[in-house]
Amino acid sequence: MTAARIPFKDLFFTREKVEHIAGEIKDVDSAFRADDFVAMVVARFPELELKARIAWIATCLDRYLPRSFREAASTLTRSLPAPADPALSDGDFGDFIYAPYAEYVARHGCTAEDLEFSLATLREITTRFSAEFAIRPFLDAFPDQVLTTLLAWTEDQHYHVRRLCSEGTRPRLPWARNLTLPHDVGIPVLDRLFADPTRYVTRSVANHVNDICKKDPELALDTLERWRSSALQQPREMRYVVRHGARTLRRAGHPRALDLVSSPLS
DSSP states (O other): OOOOOOOOHHSSSSSHHHHHHHHHHHHHHHTTOOOHHHHHHHHHHGOOOHHHHHHHHHHHHHSSSSSHHHHHHHHHHHHHHOOOOTEEEEEOOBBBGHHHHHHHHHHOOSTTHHHHHHHHHHHHHTTTOTTTHHHHHHHHHHHHHHHHHHHHTOOOOOOHHHHHHHHTOTTOOOOOOSSSSSSTTHHHHHHHTTTTTOOOHHHHHHHHHHHHTTTOHHHHHHHHHHHHHOSSSOOOHHHHHHHHTTHHHHHOOOHHHOOOOOOOOO
C-alpha cells in the first residue's frame, strides 16, 4: 500500500519551522514576541495553501516586527542562518520558510527611497531561499535601476544570486506575477549567465529561454545559436542548455529547433 504523499505546504510550513524562525528573530531582537507570532501564524495554517501561507507569515511579521521598514528588514537579515554553501553547483534550493522574508521586503520596500536598501536585502535573503518572486515588483516599478543591479549580480560570487538574475526576469515564472516588461528584457542578463559553471544557474537560463520560445521562437533559437557559436560554455553543458531551452519547440516538432538540437557542436 502506497503511503499518502504529504503536501508541500505541510512539509515546508510547519509549527516547528515557524517556531524555528521565531527563535532566530528573538535571538537578535529581544522585544520580538515569539510565542504570540507563532500562535498567530499557525492558527490559519489549516485553511491556507502554500503561497497563501507565505503571504500570511509576511502579514504576521508585519504585526510583530518594528514599525520602521528598514529596522524590521535589518532584523530579518541579522536573524538569517548562514548562506547556502557557495562552493556547491546545484542541489541546495534553500528553505521555503524564508520566502516570507522576501515577500515582506516586496510589500514594504518597493519605493524609490528604499530601492537600494531593499535590493541589498533581497540579495541576502536569496542566498537562503530564492527571492525570484519578490524581485518582480521591483522590476516593474524601477526597471532600469533593477536591471542594472541584476547585470552586476551576474558576476556575484554566490550562485544563488546569479540564478536570481535569470529566474527573476523569466517571462513565465511559475507561481509568479507576470512582468509588465517585454519578454526579451532578460536577454542581456542571460548573455552573461549561459556560460556559468553551475547547473543551478544554467538550468534557470534554459528555463528562461524556454519561456521565450513560447512567445518568440525565432528570438529564442537565435539566442541559443549565438551562444553555441561563442564556444564560451563547455560542450556538454551547452548541449544541455540547448536541449532544455528548446524543449517546448522540440516536442512540438519545430524544424529549426530539431536541427539545432541534433547538430553537433563545432
